[in-house]
Structure formats: structure tokens, C-alpha cells
Amino acid sequence: xxxxxxxxxxxxxxxxxxxxxxxxxxxxxxxxxxxxxxxxxxxxxxxxxxxxxxxxxxxxxxxxxxxxxxxxxxxxxxxxxxxxxxxxxxxxxxxxxxxxxxxxxxxxxxxxxxxxxxxxxxxxxxxxxxxxxxxxxxxxxxxxxxxxxxxxxxxxxxxxxxxxxxxxxxxxxxxxxxxxxxxxxxxxxxxxxxxxxxxxxxxxxxxxxxxxx
Numbered sequence: 001x002x003x004x005x006x007x008x009x010x011x012x013x014x015x016x017x018x019x020x021x022x023x024x025x026x027x028x029x030x031x032x033x034x035x036x037x038x039x040x041x042x043x044x045x046x047x048x049x050x051x052x053x054x055x056x057x058x059x060x061x062x063x064x065x066x067x068x069x070x071x072x073x074x075x076x077x078x079x080x081x082x083x084x085x086x087x088x089x090x091x092x093x094x095x096x097x098x099x100x101x102x103x104x105x106x107x108x109x110x111x112x113x114x115x116x117x118x119x120x121x122x123x124x125x126x127x128x129x130x131x132x133x134x135x136x137x138x139x140x141x142x143x144x145x146x147x148x149x150x151x152x153x154x155x156x157x158x159x160x161x162x163x164x165x166x167x168x169x170x171x172x173x174x175x176x177x178x179x180x181x182x183x184x185x186x187x188x189x190x191x192x193x194x195x196x197x198x199x200x201x202x203x204x205x206x207x208x209x210x211x212x213x
Contacts, residue, residue: 004029004079012049012059012075029056029075030063032082034091035046037073038065052174060174072174092165099169099176100153103184109142112197120199131201133208143205145198156190167204 004101008029017019026047030038038044045064052060052072064070109127113120120129120140129140131211144152160183168179178184200208 001083001085004082005076008075008079012061015049017049017051017059020048022046023187023213026061027073029078029082030073032078033073034077034081034086034088034178037063089165095171095176096164096167096169098168099171099178101149102176103178103188104195107188108195109197112142116199128201131204132198132201133204136201138201140199140201141205142197143200143208144197147194147196152191152194155194156187159190160186 008026011023011026015023022044023058024041027038027041027044031041032045043065046064048064048070049059050062050072052058060072061075062070063073077086077091116129120127122128126139127141128138130137131140153164167183169176170179171177178187
């Protein structure tokens, strides 16, 4: 697996960004995608490497097959599936967790940033500001204060009498959303009523853990 990953990264890092290409090694690997994204080599019209829409410094592999729109494809999933190491249930739960987080990205968290614009600024891909615990200026991250995200989510699911694994989500270019929009709206409202934010440096954020949860 390690050698396979090195080989794929070498190919992807040495092709021109946004330029369509074909590579027999990559296409053969994509035949092993757990979602059967590619069933025949002949269906692949082209591959292309682009910067990921969410993590813009990361190179992502996109594929165009007959009858489908161009879309990102995980070569890492293909390698793990090829070596019998792919856990689809674990991936599904990860996507569900990701969807719950991404639903609240533009709500109370963003409002907290705007109330602190006199003390924070964006440099490149990172936010810089004063840590609310150690009072040191540097790279900061927003974090839930005293009432962790996991606890808020647990309490919401209990209120809804729903298991996390039963929540349906869909993703586009690595961004996941909850399919039931009424359920999603209730989650956003519940979360924002409970959430209290703070800015922490990486060290303090790591030290806090999940507040014992």
C-alpha cells in the first residue's frame, strides 16, 4: 500500500494542473473503487488534476466517464479497497459527521468571527489572532467552549430519537450535506442555541481535548 500511494502521488504531482490526460496505471487502479466509479477502461474519457475546492493547496484527481459529469475521485479509496483495507461503514459515518459539521459552518461560527474582526485577520489559509486562554498572538482556530460539538450532536440526536448512522447525506467535491433539509434546519437551530465559541491557539486547543466528554 505504501509503495502504491507513493507511485500515485508521483504521477499526480508531475502532471500539469487542469490539463486533461490519460494514464493506464491510474485508470487500472480506479477499476477498484469501492463505489464502482469505473467499470471499464474504455468508459474513461479523461483524467485531470485540480486543486481541491475545499483544501485549495491539495491536488485532487478528477475523472470524466461516458454519460457522467466530471467529478473528483478518491484514488486512496481504490488502493485501500484493492488491499482489502477499505471499511465502507467507517467511511459512511465519517461523511455523516462531516455533514453535521459543514451544516453549521456559515452560522454562529461565522458570526463569531465577524464580531472579532478587530482582533483577527486572515493570512494565506490561516486565521491569526489572540488565543483566549494563553493570550498569545498567532494562528488560531475556533472551538466550542465548555459544551463540545460531540455533546451537542449527541443531545440533538437523542432529542430527535435518531441514530447517526441513519442520517442520509450526499456529497459534491468532498463537501457533504444532510439530505433531509427540515432535519438539517432543526440541527442548525439546536446547535446555534447551544454553541459558545472561543478562539484558541493550536496548543491550547489540543490541551483542552473534549473537556472530559
